[in-house]
Amino acid sequence: MKITVCGVDLAKEVFQFHGVNAAGKVEKRIQLRRGKVMEFFANMAPCLIGMEACGSAHYWARQLQSLGHTVKLIAPQFVKPYVKTNKHDAADAEAICEAVQRPSMRFVPIKNIEQQAILAVHTARAGFVKQRTAQANQIRGLLAEFGLIVPKGLALLKERVPTLLDEAKDELPGAFRQTILELLDHLNVLDKRVKQFELEIQNWHRSNSMSQRLEKIPGIGPITASALVAAIGNAKHFANGRQLAAWLGLVPKQHSTGGRTNLLGISKRGDTYLRTLLIHGARAVIRHAANKIKQDWLHSLLSRRHKNIAAVALANKNARTVWALLAHDREFRADYAAA
Incomplete structure (x- = not known):
């Protein structure tokens, strides 16, 4: 009998495959190297493929759909109850294969390339915002150790720090003043990166009617x-x-x-x-x-x-x-x- 449903445990290099037939009997369990995945599925008859919604899941879902297969992504927390034994790749692939067949299972929509691209911009921006906040707090904390207090707010920090350093230049060591100025330059670089990503998001927003509607x-x-x-x-x-x-x-x-x-x-x-x-x-x-x-x-x-x-x-x-x-x-x- 041919394989009708299979579960794939995704990884960086070695993927685990678990396939069953229409009667639910195991037909094949095999490990696949990354370079052999497309060749393996290209030689298979179209079937239902289940995968956990992880980092590369949307990419592989689009690739396997192009071969005629039906791909469904499942959130990892919904797969975990179907793991029967200790956790390992083979048990995970079997659990995915079992979970994808459940009629009440909830699936994750597969994202297209454009969706993933703009979400990558959002992720990069969020990372730089976090770094910018950490850098601003570090500058504020170092100044507080010398009795220099700066009000909250990024704009006030950029405006007040040079003035505070000039007013207290006779009391502060030159090495400390130079360190704060270098950290302030780094803060400005991070702020510039955030604004660049925000500009990219704005441009994408202006070209998308649904985003403008929201x-x-x-x-x-x-x-x-x-x-x-x-x-x-x-x-x-x-x-x-x-x-x-x-x-x-x-x-x-x-x-x-x-x-x-x-x-x-x-x-x-x-x-x-x-x-x-x-x-x-x-x-x-x-x-x-x-x-x-x-x-x-x-x-x-x-x-x-x-x-x-x-x-x-x-x-x-x-x-x-x-x-x-x-x-x-x-x-x-x-x-x-x-x-």
């Missing part, structure tokens, strides 16, 4: 909109907005038993980067909400709940709005009321 939602700017469009892809993979919000980890974590419902804080599952962007955008909306007429949903929520809870609630609402706009090809309307 930008109209209060609390969502070009960076958040472009990241959402690239990460979500086809919004119709989600049945409704609630599923998208749950995918982003913006819904309560549940620990219920015996018919008693117990809701905890947000689950924090899914993409941390997207969730952070949505919540920070919601905080910006709340910060400016005081200047508006206090009659809308947000002001009503702020009157009875803490602003952090309101920020997460608004982020959840924005996620559902994003799904509605993308799935139904609509434009954002601030005065829209559900039927």
Whole structure:
């Protein structure tokens, strides 16, 4: 009998293959070197291939789809319960093969090259933002050891540090002053890199109609909109907005038993980067909400709940709005009321 379903445990060099036939009997277990993967699957009849959603999964999914196979990606946490024995490559491949056949299994949408490219820009920008913050904190901490205090804020740091060094030049050793100036130059380089990546994101945003559509939602700017469009892809993979919000980890974590419902804080599952962007955008909306007429949903929520809870609630609402706009090809309307 021919192989109808197989699981592939991806790796850098050695891949593990586990294939079964229509009756569920094991037909082949084999290790594949990276250079032999395409040749091996090219000689196979089209079948269902399951893989864990890891770093190179989207690339291999596109490559195997080009050979006529059906590829489905599974989140690693959904594969783990099917590992029967100790963890090793063969057991993982068998677990993937078993999990991909489950009718209730949830799958990860396969990203195209354009989606991966803009997400790579977002990843690079986030890395430089983290380095910039660390560098600014290091400069602030070193100055504090000499009694020089700089207010919070990147702009104030760049503006005040040269002045502080000039005022205290008679009290500070030359080596220390030179070190701080070099660290400040490095901070400026990092800031320049961040702005360059933000410009690339802006250019991509202007060329994408869906990203421009999401930008109209209060609390969502070009960076958040472009990241959402690239990460979500086809919004119709989600049945409704609630599923998208749950995918982003913006819904309560549940620990219920015996018919008693117990809701905890947000689950924090899914993409941390997207969730952070949505919540920070919601905080910006709340910060400016005081200047508006206090009659809308947000002001009503702020009157009875803490602003952090309101920020997460608004982020959840924005996620559902994003799904509605993308799935139904609509434009954002601030005065829209559900039927």
